[in-house]
Amino acid sequence: MLSPYVLIQLVCIALFIYGIRLMNSPKTAVRGNLLGAVGMAGAIITTMLEAKVLSAGLVWAGILVGTALGTWLALAVKMIQMPQMVALFNGFGGAASFLVAALTALEGGLNTFTLFTSGLAIVVGGITFSGSVVAAAKLHGVMHQRPVHLKGHNNYLYVSGLIMVLSTLGLTFQVGAPAVHIALLIVFSHVFGYVFTIRVGGADMPITISLLNSFSGVAGSVAGFALPNGALLVVVGSIVGASGLILTQIMCRAMNRSLMDILLGKTTVLPGKGEPKPDPTPAPAPEPEPAQPAGPSWQEALRDAEKVAIIPGYGMALAQAQLQVKQLGELLESQGKEVRYGIHPVAGRMPGHMNVLLAEVDVPYEQLCELDEINAFLEEADLAVIVGANDVVNPAAMELEGTPIYGMPIIRADKARCVLVCNYDTKPGYAGVDNSLYQMEQVHLLLGDAKDSLAQLLEAAKGEAAEVIPLPEKETPGQDPVALLEAAQRVVIVPGYGMALAQAQGQVKDLVELLQSRGKRVEIAVHPVAGRMPGHMNVLMAEVDIPYELLLEMEQINDQFQDVDVAVVVGANDVINPAANTHEGTPIYGMPVLNVAEARRVIIYNLDRSPGYAGVENTLYDMEHCIFVPGDAAVTLQALLQALRLAS
């Protein structure tokens, strides 16, 4: 029983297992991989000796051609292309297995068990091959990444599945010509794999290629059952299958997706969101162009930070900004800062994708932190720099129930005292959920190509070019809202329905807190009919956590407006229109209004100068002490906030 060949096979298996064992640390992993290669070489050579095919030119030719192609692929592939490379290799593994199984079944003279397993191997191998080719094509951009739904999609799967079951049974119990069954199995396993994979979206690829990785192992393993010397295949294929299964589980957990959902094509919970480019979602309000996304003090935050977390995502890979990321990391380290990289398990297109890209540019692996580690680090971090990551840092995953990412573990970049987002734009990521991080006050957006943004960061960190961002032009003194607000002691903010329409509550809140932090007295004046229902404004303000003590009713504040240095109107019109006191005959005459006009200066952030619901021109707009800033309040206020922060 224990022939030398079997013994050598056992040794090879031991080498594989020990090699995988060494993969548990980057220190030993290279050796582990080499041991695996030695085991493989041993297995191949002894098999050639045992099968007495040393003289078979065809086998040698195959080995040579395969070696040449494999070497070329391995050396030519760029690290960003690893997902499609792995996908392709998954496919090759599947193809080799179904070819071997088909040949074995054609040989004849097999028993029921081996016939059945060879049929099964053709099925699994064929699905793996065609599925992997589709996955690789999607990843490589040869095919569109969007999920493709055919008409009667599931029917293709049912029919090809049924045919495969029948043909496997026919092959097993030798009903009909084996060659026909084998041909049917090959054809329909390919149909199945193709139909199966085309409806998986690009964003779900980490899960798909993990699963196909597993399949490629299983295909080899099942093929091994049918072969006379198949023990090696059974064991090694089984290990590969287990590995792919683990990775699939990890990816599903990390993306908050169930495997079934992905396989059934429920890849896009929001319609049409498989791709970021064609963005058919009705843009929530005019794209909140957060003005020139430069925080006032991000340069300082960068210089003063002691603990910095860098969080890369697939956008970094797309912008090919790895080198800049590494340079930033090294520069910050050389300044005595503690730098960590936060790697989300599904950042990128396959498990560990970001790690590879950063390792390629020589980032030491000790700095590459997994989810738990980096989240602990972020609790105390002064600065988080996000480079091309979106869904994996979206706090909506914790808050917005019902969104596709709800419940997905994320990197808590929002915990850092200051966050710099170097993303291309503010569009939602693959999950199609708006990133609530972008709205947070400690977050600075540096939109555009990550390479450029990082270059800015590098310069700022070097202490040069503090003026990377041009300061907003100072208007004539007295006409500049920023200067006015800086000089003011007491500020009253007057919100109206326009604020709600512009969804500028967050900015109002930020403004309140910013002014308070500068030692100013800030209050919010609420007119009883401001908004669409009683207490509407109060609810909106409470929603963004403005303490209710700051919310003043009209009676409380109206006599005090002459003591107010600056009144800031946000989307209110009729309720502050002095015409109500003066213009007899107009619909609003006699209506109690907020005496905003009595404040020393008034700054109005309304969409335009057109009259409010009452249809009466607002006489306040033309008063001398009044500054009118037209535009979407969320945008104009954001600009104000940034200018204020910068002016400090």
Next chain:
Amino acid sequence: MREVVLVLAFAGAALLGYKLISEVPSLLHTPLMSGMNALSGITVVGAITTTGLAVATGSKLAGFLAVVLAMINVVGGFLVTDRMLRMFKSERGRSS
């Protein structure tokens, strides 16, 4: 008998593999996958045997193809894994 042994080997290897691979840090998951690509090339063992035995031209051709594909996985997989793993450098080992 042979079938039972093989099924047991399959189950045992799956369990052992599951345990071993659970210990691979997510840092190395991409090289792990390409390493698994290389191991899935073990099919080359079966391909060599079947090709050596093949008589018909079609079978020979299919066998040849199987050997080529499996060898691409073996050689490409191990090489690219090696290439990747060597990029993971330690802080101490960092040049410059």
